[in-house]
Amino acid sequence: xxxxxxxxxxxxxxxxxxxxxxxxxxxxxxxxxxxxxxxxxxxxxxxxxxxxxxxxxxxxxxxxxxxxxxxxxxxxxxxxxxxxxxxxxxxxxxxxxxxxxxxxxxxxxxxxxxxxxxxxxxxxxxxxxxxxxxxxxxxxxxxxxxxxxxxxxxxxxxxxx
Amino acid sequence: xxxxxxxxxxxxxxxxxxxxxxxxxxxxxxxxxxxxxxxxxxxxxxxxxxxxxxxxxxxxxxxxxxxxxxxxxxxxxxxxxxxxxxxxxxxxxxxxxxxxxxxxxxxxxxxxxxxxxxxxxxxxxxxxxxxxxxxxxxxxxxxxxxxxxxxxxxxxxxxxxxxxxxxxxxxxxxxxxxxxxxxxxxxxxxxxxxxxxxxxxxxxxxxxxxxxxxxxxxxxx
Numbered sequence: 001x002x003x004x005x006x007x008x009x010x011x012x013x014x015x016x017x018x019x020x021x022x023x024x025x026x027x028x029x030x031x032x033x034x035x036x037x038x039x040x041x042x043x044x045x046x047x048x049x050x051x052x053x054x055x056x057x058x059x060x061x062x063x064x065x066x067x068x069x070x071x072x073x074x075x076x077x078x079x080x081x082x083x084x085x086x087x088x089x090x091x092x093x094x095x096x097x098x099x100x101x102x103x104x105x106x107x108x109x110x111x112x113x114x115x116x117x118x119x120x121x122x123x124x125x126x127x128x129x130x131x132x133x134x135x136x137x138x139x140x141x142x143x144x145x146x147x148x149x150x151x152x153x154x155x156x157x158x159x160x161x
Numbered sequence: 162x163x164x165x166x167x168x169x170x171x172x173x174x175x176x177x178x179x180x181x182x183x184x185x186x187x188x189x190x191x192x193x194x195x196x197x198x199x200x201x202x203x204x205x206x207x208x209x210x211x212x213x214x215x216x217x218x219x220x221x222x223x224x225x226x227x228x229x230x231x232x233x234x235x236x237x238x239x240x241x242x243x244x245x246x247x248x249x250x251x252x253x254x255x256x257x258x259x260x261x262x263x264x265x266x267x268x269x270x271x272x273x274x275x276x277x278x279x280x281x282x283x284x285x286x287x288x289x290x291x292x293x294x295x296x297x298x299x300x301x302x303x304x305x306x307x308x309x310x311x312x313x314x315x316x317x318x319x320x321x322x323x324x325x326x327x328x329x330x331x332x333x334x335x336x337x338x339x340x341x342x343x344x345x346x347x348x349x350x351x352x353x354x355x356x357x358x359x360x361x362x363x364x365x366x367x368x369x370x371x372x373x374x375x376x377x378x379x380x381x382x
Contacts, residue, residue: 024329027331055341094330
C-alpha cells in the first residue's frame with residue numbers, strides 16, 4: 001500500500017516510491033521538491049521565508065529557503081538518495097493579497113521563489129519545472145514513481161509538471 | 162507583567178485574551194447581525210498557540226475554499242486581523258445583505274455537495290465583492306473599537322484586503338509574519354454564525370508578540 005505523506009508549513013518530509021508527498025494550500029510559501037530519479041527517493045520542504053540569516057529566531061531550519069534545502073538534502077541522503085542525482089521542482093510563492101502600502105509584505109512570495117532558486121543554483125541542483133508566483137493557492141503532490149508534480153488550484157485545471 | 166513568553170503563558174493570561182476575543186467578537190457579531198438583519202451567534206473564543214504546520218488546518222482544512230478579508234493593524238498594536246468564511250457562506254451572506262436570491266441554501270440543498278460546489282464555483286460580481294469588503298470593514302471596526310476602548314490603546318486598521326482561495330494559502334500570509342519572530346503563532350479565534358443557515362465564519366485576531374505584551378500591560382497584568 002502506498003502512502004501519501006503530508007507536509008505542513010515550515011516542515012519537510014522524505015519518501016521512497018511507492019509513497020508520495022503532498023502539501024496542501026501553499027500560499028506565499030514555496031514547496032520545494034528534491035528528487036533522486038535513480039533511487040526514486042523524494043523530499044518535500046514547505047518553506048515560509050527566504051533567508052535564515054535575516055531572522056534572529058531561526059531554530060526551525062525548514063522555515064527558510066536556505067537552511068531548509070540544506071536540511072532536506074541531509075534528510076534525503078540519510079535514507080539513501082545520491083547527492084549528485086538530485087533535481088528539483090518548485091511551486092508556490094503566490095501573492096495572496098494585493099497590499100497597496102506594504103511592499104515588503106507584498107513581495108514575500110517572490111522573494112521566497114528567488115531565494116529558493118538562488119540556493120538551488122549555488123548547489124548546482126537543476127530546476128526541472130516550476131509553477132510559481134501569480135495570486136492563487138496551490139496544493140501539490142509529488143510521486144517519486146513517475147517524477148511528476150501534480151498541482152491543483154481553486155477553479156483551475158490540474159497541472160502536471 | 163513585562164515580557165510575554167509564548168511557551169510559558171499562564172491561565173490568567175489565556176483567560177484575559179479569551180475575554181478580549183469575547184468582547185471584540187461580541188461587538189462584531191452584533192454589528193453583522195444588524196447589517197444583514199439575521200440572528201448571529203458566536204462560540205466561546207479559542208486562544209491557540211499553534212505550530213505552523215497546524216495553522217492551515219484551523220478553518221476547516223487547508224484546502225477549504227474560503228473568503229478571507231485581512232486588515233493590518235497599527236499604532237499601539239501591530240499585527241493582523243482576519244475575517245474568514247467558507248465561500249458558500251459568504252455567498253449566502255452577500256445575498257442576505259443585497260436582498261437577492263435568499264434561498265441559495267434552502268433546506269433540501271444543505272447536504273447536497275453539488276449545490277455547494279455550484280455556489281463555490283460561481284464568481285462574485287464587483288458589487289458583491291464591494292459589499293463583502295464593507296461587511297469586513299464594519300465588523301473589523303466593531304471588533305477593534307471595543308478592543309481599543311477596553312485597553313485604552315490606539316488601534317487603527319488598514320483598508321480591507323480580500324482573497325478567495327484555499328484556507329491554507331490565505332493563512333500563510335499571517336503565518337509568515339509570525340514566522341519572522343518565532344516558531345509558533347498565537348491567535349484569538351472566534352467562530353460565529355447562524356449555524357442553522359450555514360452562515361458561519363471566523364474572526365482571527367493575530368497581534369505580534371510585542372502587541373500581546375502591550376494589551377496585557379494595558380489591562381494591568
